[in-house]
Every structure is written in C-alpha cells, then in structure tokens.
Amino acid sequence: MAKEEWLSKRNILWFLVFFGFAVNYMIRVNLNIAIVSMVKRTHKNVSLTSECLEETFMFNNVNMTAQVTSNDKPRYMWDETQQAHVLGGFFWLHWVTQVPGGILAKQYGTKLIFGLSNFLSCLLAMLIPLCADLGYQAIVFLRIIQGLVAGLAWPSMHNMAANWIPPNERSRFVSAYLGSSVGAALTFPMCGYLIEWFDWPSVFYATGVIGTIWFLCWWFLVYDTPAKHPYISEKERVYIENCIGDNVTEKKLKTPWLQILLSRSVWMNILAQWGGIWGLFTLLTQAPTYFNNIHGMSVRKTGILSGAPHVCRVLFAVLFSVFGDTLLRKKIMSRTWVRKFATSVCTIVHGLFIMGLAFSGCNSFAAVVCLMLAVGASGAVSTGPLASLVDIGPNFASIILGISNMITVVPGFISPIIVGYLTFQNQTTTQWQMVFIISALMMIVPGILYLLLASSEVQPWNFPEPVTQDYKMKVVPADRTTDDAGIGEEQIRLHNEDGEESVNDQNTEKEAHLLNKN
Numbered sequence: 001m002a003k004e005e006w007l008s009k010r011n012i013l014w015f016l017v018f019f020g021f022a023v024n025y026m027i028r029v030n031l032n033i034a035i036v037s038m039v040k041r042t043h044k045n046v047s048l049t050s051e052c053l054e055e056t057f058m059f060n061n062v063n064m065t066a067q068v069t070s071n072d073k074p075r076y077m078w079d080e081t082q083q084a085h086v087l088g089g090f091f092w093l094h095w096v097t098q099v100p101g102g103i104l105a106k107q108y109g110t111k112l113i114f115g116l117s118n119f120l121s122c123l124l125a126m127l128i129p130l131c132a133d134l135g136y137q138a139i140v141f142l143r144i145i146q147g148l149v150a151g152l153a154w155p156s157m158h159n160m161a162a163n164w165i166p167p168n169e170r171s172r173f174v175s176a177y178l179g180s181s182v183g184a185a186l187t188f189p190m191c192g193y194l195i196e197w198f199d200w201p202s203v204f205y206a207t208g209v210i211g212t213i214w215f216l217c218w219w220f221l222v223y224d225t226p227a228k229h230p231y232i233s234e235k236e237r238v239y240i241e242n243c244i245g246d247n248v249t250e251k252k253l254k255t256p257w258l259q260i261l262l263s264r265s266v267w268m269n270i271l272a273q274w275g276g277i278w279g280l281f282t283l284l285t286q287a288p289t290y291f292n293n294i295h296g297m298s299v300r301k302t303g304i305l306s307g308a309p310h311v312c313r314v315l316f317a318v319l320f321s322v323f324g325d326t327l328l329r330k331k332i333m334s335r336t337w338v339r340k341f342a343t344s345v346c347t348i349v350h351g352l353f354i355m356g357l358a359f360s361g362c363n364s365f366a367a368v369v370c371l372m373l374a375v376g377a378s379g380a381v382s383t384g385p386l387a388s389l390v391d392i393g394p395n396f397a398s399i400i401l402g403i404s405n406m407i408t409v410v411p412g413f414i415s416p417i418i419v420g421y422l423t424f425q426n427q428t429t430t431q432w433q434m435v436f437i438i439s440a441l442m443m444i445v446p447g448i449l450y451l452l453l454a455s456s457e458v459q460p461w462n463f464p465e466p467v468t469q470d471y472k473m474k475v476v477p478a479d480r481t482t483d484d485a486g487i488g489e490e491q492i493r494l495h496n497e498d499g500e501e502s503v504n505d506q507n508t509e510k511e512a513h514l515l516n517k518n
Helices: 010-036 051-060 064-068 080-092 094-108 110-125 128-134 136-150 155-165 167-196 199-223 234-247 257-261 264-294 299-329 335-358 364-382 383-390 396-407 408-421 429-453 506-517
Strands: 493-495 502-503
Touching: 010 080, 010 110, 010 136, 010 155, 010 167, 010 199, 010 234, 010 264, 010 299, 051 364, 080 094, 080 136, 080 264, 080 408, 094 136, 094 155, 094 396, 094 408, 110 136, 110 155, 110 199, 128 136, 128 199, 128 257, 155 167, 155 234, 155 383, 155 396, 167 199, 167 234, 167 299, 167 364, 167 383, 167 506, 199 383, 257 396, 264 335, 264 364, 264 383, 264 396, 264 408, 299 335, 335 364, 335 383, 335 429, 364 383, 383 396, 396 408, 408 429
Parallel strands: none
Antiparallel strands: 493 502
C-alpha cells in the first residue's frame, strides 16, 4: 500500500476509533475481573461447589482461594445476587441514552459526543474504590451513572462512519468498533497482573488514566467530516465525497421515525444484534467468575484466559471485513448476501461454539477452546448487522444504531440476573451448562430469522425529502481526472428522483468532464 494511503485521514480515524472503543470496553469490563478479588469468599458464599474444583486442587496442589485473597485491601461480603447487581448495574439505564446519543451526534458531531462519553466514563471509573467502601449500593449507583454516560458513545459513531467512509470500505471501518474486544483482551490480563502487584483499586486508576490519554489524542486529531478537516488532502476529500454521493447529506433532515420503526430491515438487524450481544456479554461478564469458580483458576490465569478470546475476535473481524469488502468490490455477492453470510457466522456459528462450552464439563482445555472460537466468531458482526445498519439508512445511521442499542442493551442486565439466579449458592457445571445453553439459543434463532428475512439495501425513507432536480451528478474538479482524484469510473453515479443510482458508462463519464470544463 502506498505511503499516502497508510497516512490517509481515514486510516488515522480508524486507529483512533479502534482505541476509543478499546477504552470504552476497558471501562465497561474492568470491574468484571476486579470483582473476583474484591469479594471475600467464604464457605457461606456457596452451598454446592463445582465438582471440578476437587480435581483441580489435587492436580495443582494449590489453594486457589488463597490466591484470590492474598493481599490486604478491603474485601466485601457480597453474595451472587449482589455481585450480579454490581456487574449488571452498568446496563440498567445504559439503554436510555442510546437514541439520544445518535441524535446528539447528528446535531453536535461525533467528535464531541463520543469523546466526552468516553472521558467522563473514565473519570467515574476512578471513583469505584471509594464507592465500594461506602457499600455495594453506592457502587451499583455509580455503575448506573457510568452506563448512562457511556451509552452515548456507540450510536454516535455511525454518524461519523456515514460521513467519512465510502460504502465499499464500511466493513473494514466498522471493524474498528471491535477495538472493544482489544480493550477487553488487554484489560483482563492487565488487571490480573495489577491486582497481583498492587491489588484491585489499581485496576480503576490505571484504566482511567489510559482513557484520559486517548481523549487528548482524539480531541486534537479528529474532525466530524472530511470538509471540516484542515489537513486532509484534496485528493482524499474528493474521493470520499464522490463515493458517498447523495446518500448522505449535511442538510438537516426530518427524521422519518414511523418508517424507521416499521422497517423490517431495521428490526432484522436489531434481532441479530440482540442474539449476538446476549452471547458476547454473557461471556464477557461471566467468564472470569466461571473459570474461577468452576475450574479453580487464579485471578491472573483467569484474566489471561478471559482476554485471549477477544484478541481472536478482533483479528477475525479485520480479516473477515477485508474478505467481505472484497466480495462487494468484485461483485461476487450482493450487499444483502454478504451481510447475511457475516451475520450467520456471528450468531449461528457463535451459538454452536457456546453450546460446545456448555457441554465441556470439567475439561478446562475444551472450555478454553470453545470460548476462544465462540468469541472469535462474533467478530463477523462488523461485516454483518453493524455494517448493515449504515447500508440501509446512512442519513440516519446514528439514530438507527441508537434504537438498536437501546433494545439490544437489555441482555446486558438480564443475563447477569439469570446467571445469579441459576448459580446462587450452586456453583456447579450443571447450572453453568444451563447458562450457556440459554445463550446459545438466544443467538441461533435470530441468526436463522435474519437469513430468511433481512435486506441491506438503502431504504426509501433514507430520502425523506424529494430531490429537486431530476438528476444530480457527482463530478470531480475540471483539472483532475478520475484517476487523479482517486476514484474509478464506477464511482461517478447518477441519482434520479427516486434515489436510485446507476453507474455511468465511459461516454457519460467523458460528458461529465466536458460539462464540468464548460
């Protein structure tokens, strides 16, 4: 790849978005690993223990509980139900700010909304040790506020994707959202070591500082549109604007709420997201507890094993997004079928691997392999429903994602409640098997429905106001050829009054340049 392509503003944006989502998930999951060390484990906590622990104890000849509670920082007597509230509190009001996040991003820009959402969440994270000393109710309250603020971040980003990213590059760009997995992958092992070296409060201070450093980079390097970027090359700006064409406008459009809410394409993507998020969040929030309680692993080992699958997820997301964009660019598959293919992987295949985890029993190796494959397969979401939400309505992408997240955040607080209910004083493989079977079914069923009913074509309500001209032509400056501007002949398009587009042949392309010169 040419040097200027590597240094393009789109690539710089990709990296900052990638690490922005990493920070977003660091703040979201740091408590998931820290709570293993925060809670004082006694025989009163559990009535039935895992049948695997006796084997693990005999094999390792180590008291695993001693490893968890070896330091002298405060430990709290929270039972499984209280722990479920602490872990799930983040999601209780997380849904409230999803739609507002999309609306605010459209009004004030993603730079402000995404940046402040992450930064304020980081500041709140550093207050968790103080709140924990005040009582578990205080930490639940803080997590509720943290989830409320963090809820603005995700839906705001689709607004930037619609403004910056050409349609055939969206799978790759949306893979930056999977920086969330890198955030989880780094947070789990990093926090395991921090707990071992400095104890659990250091987890929240370290992740808060990392997030603050990211915010400073974001604030000084990111702009909401190519036209507003003071340092973008004219070649890149023209390329982006011609590829996006008239599908996205900076004009303030009236949101077609009724059409969006009645759109089958919107609801199919929401359903697919529901299934994928249920499985992913169950593994994300419960994996440390599962490996510690069922397989008797230490905090450090639990952190590594909980984080490693998320590295697989982001690697698979990047590779699959390149594969998906190649299928689109070479017209091997239609946009709808590329999205269906990807969605089947991140729901159906993901669910089958979680089903394998459910039946892994005391086999720690099988459990780890199934976990890594399940989380890895979920990476296809960036080429599936996440990208499809931009495809079907780029003018309202941030609002659609907000609606989607408002609904699909529900598994984030329902899943911990179910886990707490099933495993309360009953940490056995049988109970955890039920947890994973429920998660698998929650993914497989929506995946099948998506294959049967979904579409990823631009919807009519993306153009709520009629185009005043019969045709709008996107052309490059007269002193540039299409090659100079970084676009090919297939990217000069005609848009008719119905919003349909057709690719010009070579004669029309020449006419466009002649017309422009005149």
